[in-house]
Amino acid sequence: MHHGGASAKGLCYMKELLRQISEFLRSSFLVLLVLAAAGLGIYRLAKLQIVAAEEEKQQGRVSVQVYTQVIPATRGEIVDCNGEPIVSNKIGYSLILEKAYFPDDNAEGNAVIMGCVKLLKEAGYEWNDTMPITDRFPYIFVNDRENDIAEMKKNLRLNQYATAENCLDKIRSDYGIGDEYSEEEQRILAGIRYEMLLRGFSMSNVFYFSDDIDLRTVTRIKELRVTLPGINVTENAIRTVENGKVIPHEIGYVGPIYSQEEYNELKANGHDDYTLSDQVGKTGLESACEADLRGFNGKKEITVTNGEVSSTVITQEPVGGKTIQLTVNSRMQMQMQDHLENYCKLLRETDAQCRDLNAGAIVVLDTKDNAVLSMATSPTYDLSDLLEDYNAVAEQDNFPLINRATDGLYRPGSTFKPVTATAGLDSGIINSNSTFYCDTNFTYIDHTFHCTGYHESINVSSAITVSCNIFFYELGIRLGLDRLMEYERLYGLGSPLGLESGDSGGYLACPETFERLGIQWYVGELTQAAIGQSEVQVTPLQMATVASTIANNGQRWKPHLIQSYWNNIMTEQLSVKAPELSAQVAQNNADEVYPYIKAGMVGAAEVPMLPEYDLSSLPFDVAIKTGTPQSPRGTDSFVIGFAPADKPEIAFCAMLEGGKNAKCMVRGILESYAANYPRSQIARGLKKK
Incomplete structure (x- = not known):
């Protein structure tokens, strides 16, 4: 019995053990199943996240x-x-x-x-x-x-x-x-x-x-x-x-x-x-x-x-x-440049007083509208050289970077006298028959001024021809400073003329200028201002414009360099620059002014010179006025004028710093113009000669 009870207990124990093992296995399987499912979920989630991240990354890179x-x-x-x-x-x-x-x-x-x-x-x-x-x-x-x-x-x-x-x-x-x-x-x-x-x-x-x-x-x-x-x-x-x-x-x-x-x-x-x-x-x-x-x-x-x-x-x-x-003619421009430099060279070699002469300018204008035909300045430079080595050009003697034609400032000397004559004639202070007496000396207040000649009784035309200082001393005093300055400004002096590339205005002799320069003004300065001395400063371009204005009976045209505008490849003209009238100088009666000034300037051109420079033998009249203004260099030499005198085609100014006889360059100016404008009156006239 005892043994039989023990067997029954063992059997029950085995059954319980098998049941627990079965439960354990079932539980483990569920755990594994859960773990597997969780792993799969994590895997799928991770994959989705990776894909999403990749897509997001891809989308982030697509920037436009x-x-x-x-x-x-x-x-x-x-x-x-x-x-x-x-x-x-x-x-x-x-x-x-x-x-x-x-x-x-x-x-x-x-x-x-x-x-x-x-x-x-x-x-x-x-x-x-x-x-x-x-x-x-x-x-x-x-x-x-x-x-x-x-x-x-x-x-x-x-x-x-x-x-x-x-x-x-x-x-x-x-x-x-x-x-x-x-x-x-x-x-x-x-x-x-x-x-x-x-x-x-x-x-x-x-x-x-x-x-x-x-x-x-x-x-x-x-x-x-x-x-x-x-x-x-x-x-x-x-x-x-x-x-x-x-x-x-x-x-x-x-x-x-x-x-x-x-x-x-x-x-x-x-x-x-x-x-x-x-x-x-x-x-x-x-x-x-x-x-x-x-x-x-x-x-x-x-x-x-x-x-x-x-x-x-x-x-x-x-x-x-x-x-x-x-408006510039390249060929004429280079001829004028050579003409200026060659004449300077001639004076250096033949005149001891001009041994250092190297600077000057020539300006030639078309009198119809003051178009610039040529504008020479010496010394000058080649633009290619300037771009290659700016300092080498800038450091050359006599300041080649200064364009003396537009920015050089000088006393005009006797070339200024037609301006004073205009003021006197137009304002009625004098007429064509008015005379003043010249005996070489002129005393004003406590100072005596001089003339280079003994001209006795002389009228305005003759005074321009022979450049009588005393006539213009007297006229300047009678005009007074304000009236003289009014006509200077009408001629374009004392302020820029408005050239497209720019130009200097210079200044006029007056108390304001003297104060700015730190100089004492004396009443007697008026006599010097009337003959282009004192502290008046002009450019050759301004004086060429004065000559052109006289040629046009007082109409002052604005000088210009631009003729017209074209499209880029120059197949179509877009516009032509219209002439601009800057001033009418003679305010009262030009017919009582300019014939007498022109007559005096024609007379100045009739003074005989060497054949190669002579103007009196030409088949047409030339009108000129010379000047030898005092300067720190001693004296400069100026000439202004126009030709032909009766039907002007060109006006000009030539200037030499410390030189002589600038009028000797006029003939070369006329010949160059004729060569480049063969249908002009000047060309036809020179051909007849």
């Missing part, structure tokens, strides 16, 4: 940006009256950087820049770097560039006391220029990086790295575009001097925009599409006519998708600037 880039307009040309180019454009190539392709990383960008520098060095080209800091150690600011230095400190956000080293350190820091580059390379990188900043390098504004490169270099650049991202070549119009000897002062030149202030001024003058990398007129007509010459830039849209350029579309074609046709 559109930028507008400028297409530069071709600058208008400047041509002479016959259409001969003076400055034009040639097709050239420039190495540029484009922001859309250029690395954002400073280190990578610096590597691209140095790659370009290496390429240009090998090809013998320079790169654009106008930073006003010396290119070798020790680094200091460049002299005479104060405005550029101030602009640089402002651009770099440095205070006004910053040194050149401070500026370089700031650029090195901003652009990651480190010791992996040599000192020379660091300066090169800093200069180019600053130039890029100065020129507004951006998606819409390319950076011109180097200009006017040859085709061999163009090919090399294209080969390196893969390894130097951002570099490219653009075809552009490069300003070219065709004839640098033709009125170089008045033509002027182009150059880069140097400051934000200049940029803002340009945009305010009618064009809002300037970029900081543009070439603009800096002096002369290039500057004065900037708005006409520059044209209108075009535009192209660059689409950048996921960091890569996906399309480029031209949305606006550029419109080339206007071509400007001048």
